[in-house]
Amino acid sequence: MKNIFKRKPSEFATEYTVTNALKKGDILTRLSFLLLGAGNIARKQIAKGLLFVFTEICYIYYMVSYGFYSLSEFVTLGHYERIETETDWGGYTYEYIGIPSVRVLLYGVATIVLTLLFVAFWREAVKSAYKVQRLNETGMYVNKFIDDIKDLFNVNLHKLLLALPLAGILTFTALPLIFMMLMAFTNYSDAVTPDGTSNYLNRFYWVGFDSFKDVLSINGNIGEQFWSVLAWTLIWAVFATLLNYIGGMILAIIINRKETKFKGLWRFNFVLSIAIPQFVSLLIMRTMLSDTGAINNLLMDWGLIDKALPFWTNATWARVTVIVVNLWVGIPYTMLQLSGVLQNIPAELYEAAKVDGANAITTFFKITLPYMLFVTTPYLITTFTGNINNFNVIYLLTGGGPGKLGYTAGQTDLLVTWLYKLTIDKNDYNIGAVIGIMTFVVLAIVSLVTYRSSGSYKDEEGFQ
Amino acid sequence: MSKKIKVKKKFNPRRFVTNSVVHVFLTVLSVIWLFPVLWVILQSFRVENNGYGSYTTYFFPKELGFKNYIRLFTETDILNFPQMFMNTLIIAIFTCIISTLFVLSVAYTMSRLRFKLRKTYLNLAMIMGLFPGFMSMVATYQILKTLGLTEGELVRVAMILVYAGGSGMGFYMAKGFFDTIPKSLDEAALIDGATKFQVFTKVTMPLSKPIIVYTVLTSFMGPWLDFIFAKVLCRTQKEYYTVSIGLWNMLEKEYLYKYFTRFCAGAVLVSIPIATIFILMQKFYQDGMSGAVKG
Structure with missing residues (x-):
């Protein structure tokens, strides 16, 4: 357990790290920090570079259209709007409209997990940009996209074999677990509120450690x-x-x-x-x-x-x-x-x-x-x-x-x-x-x- | 064990007493263990009084016949056993294919390939394994609902995803097996120019028939045995019930009197294939345990 936190020289140490990319990278590599794949495309790894760009665009599109909203709602676990309508006989009725908090919680967790995955992906992309720069500088063979595919069946076989099982575990084991653990810090229950009017099933809040107490x-x-x-x-x-x-x-x-x-x-x-x-x-x-x-x-x-x-x-x-x-x-x-x-x-x-x-x-x-x-x-x-x-x-x-x-x-x-x-x-x-x-x-x-x-x-x- | 040398022994009264006691003891235990099994089989063939009633005051039924089995498959208006059977079969087949691929891939990766996050993965798998399995059930249900998989035909897809999705966590048994295959075989193949993928498919797999069979069978059995997830996912949609929920329902108060003997018939039918599989795998269970301990 201890060695998770302790840094020790790893057998998998490599010079292609994000820190090195930042310190020693040229302008193209540094541009890749923002525009993933820029370095790769400029240095003839077109397909790979396009893949990076495409993923980044997808992520940004998701964040702009849903992600940021989900995260902002996540903080308060959603909100309700009171909509008043005039009835035929002149009075008002009102109803509350909004996404149930449980959905908000789920979308929030999903967005956070996606973001973490994207960060991991971003690191890989940056490393890849730095690597292709170094390969060019030292005049070594720059691997083509087809080589990368071949590598998946050889040195990178673990990536190929683990991709789908990991996706499964992430969606059906890890994500639900995180989601459920977060519920412990809310008042998500059908317990009747003190004034005896409504329950917490649709709309609930963060309550810290109250449930633990x-x-x-x-x-x-x-x-x-x-x-x-x-x-x-x-x-x-x-x-x-x-x-x-x-x-x-x-x-x-x-x-x-x-x-x-x-x-x-x-x-x-x-x-x-x-x-x-x-x-x-x-x-x-x-x-x-x-x-x-x-x-x-x-x-x-x-x-x-x-x-x-x-x-x-x-x-x-x-x-x-x-x-x-x-x-x-x-x-x-x-x-x-x-x-x-x-x-x-x-x-x-x-x-x-x-x-x-x-x-x-x-x-x-x-x-x-x-x-x-x-x-x-x-x-x-x-x-x-x-x-x-x-x-x-x-x-x-x-x-x-x-x-x-x-x-x-x-x-x-x-x-x-x-x-x-x-x-x-x-x-x-x-x-x-x-x-x-x-x-x-x-x-x-x-x-x-x-x-x-x-x-x-x-x-x-x-x-x- | 080398040669067995037979030595003629004199009749030893103490040994005779011990042996008799042991055999009597084993007989008594066998009776205790087999009694419920025998009882269910007898009940499933009990046809007097239309097969109604959840118990009789006598052990041996007065009339024997196949009526309960026939009714189980022909009277489908309330509890449709044939449909439940087909549901379970379809789900089991797909689950089996996906789980087997997942389990073998992960086990092989963990056993043979060395990469940066391997230890982290092993630790995380162990930690996640300590949480109660269905603690996440409510959350999983919400995820499936968001994906729109909880209504109609898609419930079957949802069940397959739930059974197979997390199967990459259960790799220990297969990993233990792969660990026992000598690494020199891999190295020889690599020197001959094979890729790692070829080593996996052409060297390791042919040597791993027992563990493949084991994985296929256990993952095939999963949907037949689980009823918690199935119950939560199907709720009241009776047409997607699996066998285990069906059988469980037959013992509910409102059905018990009429359905008990049919429950027994269903139980016998489900148990026959599962028991056959299990008895065939018995040796493997034993070897797996001692193998895993040996490392």
């Missing part, structure tokens, strides 16, 4: 829900991860024992249950365990219980049930992945232990477990992260229920499912965005701490 305060309604949801999320993630890990490891060890027969059959039995799409198996579990579901019916039919067991209707039952069902989903998966690692433990270690007279339990704690922990720490972190963000299990099994912690969160709600409810069901986008950011913070802290203190961190480079 709401979420983090211990006394407020939302704050109380947040801390209890966070606590349950962590408890859930720890139990789900550890129990799955232990269960999966025991199962893997038992199946891989030398003397266990029908290894393939056992493995197939467990794999079959995860091969079924998760939402199908979870929905089935939900139906089976409901008050009038198959399990309760069978148990009542056999006379084992009088009343239905409250799998989903009692908070403690529901919490235990989701963890247990998650074991059903997760153990075979862990078993499968740990089997591979188990088979990689050097056999000499076990033979040495045998010679020394160690029994099975000692071998497990002295050899198997340390080895597994060392190798699978990254896997454990990924699973833990996955569990904190485990939307499917909670949403499909309990929907966050039963009961309510506050006005939105239920007893088994994780941060993610609560986030879903807040944004999709309740339109409390600002609080949802804060929850999303807090989830990220929790995950970042947990992953960093575990990763740094793990054995595999220091040897990480050794694997490459």
Whole structure:
């Protein structure tokens, strides 16, 4: 992380930099600072130069026609005009006309991202102008446009291969993320205003850290829900991860024992249950365990219980049930992945232990477990992260229920499912965005701490 | 593992007990794990009482038949399963093509090519991966709405874009695989005058069949398994529902009684291809894990 900020000599260092272009560039190169491609066109890289000019014109056209307006609106998140019309009977009615703030926010973010992209493009164009100047001065071969195209398949292959995927990530991952994070600093929600008249859904404002204060305060309604949801999320993630890990490891060890027969059959039995799409198996579990579901019916039919067991209707039952069902989903998966690692433990270690007279339990704690922990720490972190963000299990099994912690969160709600409810069901986008950011913070802290203190961190480079 | 040397052992009562316990234990676990699977399959063939009712007080159905499967495909007025199936298939095919190209390109670039912003990209991908996946869902919806992709036929395009658009982030598995291919092969080809692009397509790709198959299959499976994004994008436009939203709807209170056995039939139908794919890939999952750890 540190070296992002620290400048160190790079293996990709080149003399063609913007600073050099400014210091050592001739008049044409300096003209290229303003009119992109000027240097290239004058020095016979016509096609490339025209491409630069064309892009610049497009950008300027966009900024003049939409961009600057978007940015100015972005500051206040739009405005409304009050339009009054005279009615037939002599009175006035009025309505407010304007773009909804959410659009303004989106256009603003898009403009900023486009501008950043253009700055990057501008730097490349300036460097290119300086490069062609230097090539001319030193009398070296000036590459033609066709050479540049060819380079895309060779030295610049990374540009070719990354262009489309990056565009996709930018539009469908990065841009929405920035957009959503900015929502955390607005009052974008359908909460009723103090005078009880209107809501903030069409028109909202920048409110700084107000939503963060709401979420983090211990006394407020939302704050109380947040801390209890966070606590349950962590408890859930720890139990789900550890129990799955232990269960999966025991199962893997038992199946891989030398003397266990029908290894393939056992493995197939467990794999079959995860091969079924998760939402199908979870929905089935939900139906089976409901008050009038198959399990309760069978148990009542056999006379084992009088009343239905409250799998989903009692908070403690529901919490235990989701963890247990998650074991059903997760153990075979862990078993499968740990089997591979188990088979990689050097056999000499076990033979040495045998010679020394160690029994099975000692071998497990002295050899198997340390080895597994060392190798699978990254896997454990990924699973833990996955569990904190485990939307499917909670949403499909309990929907966050039963009961309510506050006005939105239920007893088994994780941060993610609560986030879903807040944004999709309740339109409390600002609080949802804060929850999303807090989830990220929790995950970042947990992953960093575990990763740094793990054995595999220091040897990480050794694997490459 | 070298040669196995067979040594005849005397009957050892302690070992016999341990082995019996282990096998009984595995049998019990297998029953627990297979019980729901078996139950769904049985329910999907339950046809007495018109297949109505979300449960029975007996485990084995009294009458078995294919009626639920037939009705799933013929009674399409309320929940049109064949159409959902086609929707999902079309979306899955396009998603699969785009994602596979994206994932393989990014993975190869990260594994083999060295350029200035590589580390930055890797770090950013890791950081973005820590945000809850659908935190950006509302924002994505707004973007698609601005692009005019949330109404009518274009919803399908929107779903493809959502599933495939960000797929360049999921390159770790494939990168791990490419990392294991010896670099000397690339160097040999480069010396012979191949361009880097040719190395990618003619040297690396033919050696990477397992990871290509894996990527194709996982990205094909995505649209069949996701239902959050599909639900948000389709809202009430029933004609664009994918299989997973359809199945989810069948278990809603208003449909549960009539549709439960048909849900089971649908679940079995969707599970068969997915399960086949998964079991075929099982070995690969295992190898991928141990391979990635070995580096």
